[in-house]
Amino acid sequence: MYLRKNRKIYLVMGFTDMRKQINGLAQIAEAKKPKELLSGNYFVFLGKTRRVMKILYWDKTGFCLWTKRLEEDSFPWPKKRDGVMRTDRENFRLLLMGIDIFKKHTAKRYYAVY
Numbered sequence: 022m023y024l025r026k027n028r029k030i031y032l033v034m035g036f037t038d039m040r041k042q043i044n045g046l047a048q049i050a051e052a053k054k055p056k057e058l059l060s061g062n063y064f065v066f067l068g069k070t071r072r073v074m075k076i077l078y079w080d081k082t083g084f085c086l087w088t089k090r091l092e093e094d095s096f097p098w099p100k101k102r103d104g105v106m107r108t109d110r111e112n113f114r115l116l117l118m119g120i121d122i123f124k125k126h127t128a129k130r131y132y133a134v135y
Contacts, residue, residue, distance in 0.1 A: 028060075030106060030108050039069075043077065064105075074117075
């Protein structure tokens with residue numbers, strides 16, 4: 022997945038029902054960060070099994086939804102249930118590979134956004 026450099030990446034805390042598609046995920050993102058929904062920034066959702074991740078973003082003509090499913094492992098995810106956490110591109114790429122960016126020794130730059 023190509024990530025634009027000038028876009029923010031928001032990890033939506035807690036677990037999301039992965040049956041939700043674009044409209045349902047857009048409603049969740051709007052509730053968390055209403056001013057950011059149509060900014061082109063990325064909203065990342067994780068399912069309860071932690072094997073399916075969805076990324077929602079606006080590309081100036083409509084919403085796009087990207088899905089990644091791990092076959093043999095699960096994505097690391099913080100235990101926090103509410104709000105969003107902002108991360109940078111480098112840490113997000115590590116997260117996509119299944120690397121735990123939330124451990125102190127691995128994470129370089131992530132911080133909570135309330």
